[in-house]
Amino acid sequence: MEPMxxxxxxxxxxxxxxxxxxxxxxxxxxxxxxxxxxxxATAPAQGAGDPLAKATAPQVGCAxxxxxTTVTVTRHMLFAEPGSNAGTRxxxxxxxxxxxxxxxxxxxxxxxxxxxxxLHACPADFGLSYTGTFxxxxxVLATFAYDVTGCPQxxxxxxxxxxxxxLLGTAAAAAPHLxxxxxxxxxxxxxxxx
Numbered sequence: 001m002e003p004m005x006x007x008x009x010x011x012x013x014x015x016x017x018x019x020x021x022x023x024x025x026x027x028x029x030x031x032x033x034x035x036x037x038x039x040x041a042t043a044p045a046q047g048a049g050d051p052l053a054k055a056t057a058p059q060v061g062c063a064x065x066x067x068x069t070t071v072t073v074t075r076h077m078l079f080a081e082p083g084s085n086a087g088t089r090x091x092x093x094x095x096x097x098x099x100x101x102x103x104x105x106x107x108x109x110x111x112x113x114x115x116x117x118x119l120h121a122c123p124a125d126f127g128l129s130y131t132g133t134f135x136x137x138x139x140v141l142a143t144f145a146y147d148v149t150g151c152p153q154x155x156x157x158x159x160x161x162x163x164x165x166x167l168l169g170t171a172a173a174a175a176p177h178l179x180x181x182x183x184x185x186x187x188x189x190x191x192x193x194x
Contacts, residue, residue: 058136058139059141060140060141060142060158060159061107061141061142061156061158061159061161062103062107062110062111062142062156062158064134064136064141064142064158065100065103065104065107066100067136067141068096068099068100068103068134068135068136068141069094069096069099069135069136069137070092070093070094070099070134070135070137071092071093071099071102071103071132071133071134071135071185072090072091072092072093072132072133072135073090073091073092073093073130073131073132073182073185073186074088074089074090074091074130074131074132075088075089075090075091075128075129075130075186076088076127076128076129076130076131077126077127077128078126078127078128091185091186091187093185093186093187098181098184098185099134099185101177101181101184102178102181102182102184102185103134103141103142104175105175105177105178105181105182106144106146106154106156106175106178107156108174108175109154109165109167109171109172109174109175109178110154110155110156110163110164110165110171111163111174112165112170112171112173112174113163113164113165113170113171114165114166114167114168114169114170114171122150122151123149123150123151124149124150125149125150125151126149126150127149128147128148128149128194129145129146129147129148129149130144130145130146130148130182131143131144131145131146132144141158142156142157142158143156143157143158144156144157145157145164146182148193148194149194151166151168152166152167152168153165153166153167154167154171179193179194
């Protein structure tokens with residue numbers, strides 16, 4: 001067995017020409033970092049007396065009804081009536097006033113949930129439902145599911161949280177124009193929504 005020798009430590013010469021360049025680069029970075037903090041410190045704090053802070057802050061869910069610009073609605077129908085325009089149909093609506101009216105209706109419904117009641121008979125369920133997504137340009141604000149036949153119910157989901165209720169009693173009364181607003185978004189007569 002051979003005795004181990006200590007590893008030779010590299011010794012080298014430091015290039016004296018690089019030191020001034022490194023020092024200047026370091027000083028430049030420090031100066032820029034200092035300027036950034038000075039600018040940030042002088043910027044007005046949002047929310048503290050800034051009237052636009054709440055209006056322009058991006059929201060999701062029902063807090064963002066007035067930011068909605070587009071909705072995509074898909075109609076699902078499991079059982080088709082003969083001669084009807086049945087099946088799946090998707091419509092994209094970009095008229096902000098119509099989009100916000102429908103979004104507001106869904107939010108009004110889920111904000112007034114119908115208390116759970118004992119099971120009761122529901123009308124016939126023909127499998128008619130609508131699903132969709134509300135957008136602020138490309139940003140998703142909320143999704144919804146609206147079961148029309150059977151026991152009608154609405155669910156709104158935003159930021160991973162869902163709120164839903166049966167569309168009866170106080171929930172139905174909270175959005176009396178839901179049918180008309182959905183028909184307007186779809187561009188069909190109200191009679192074709194149900």
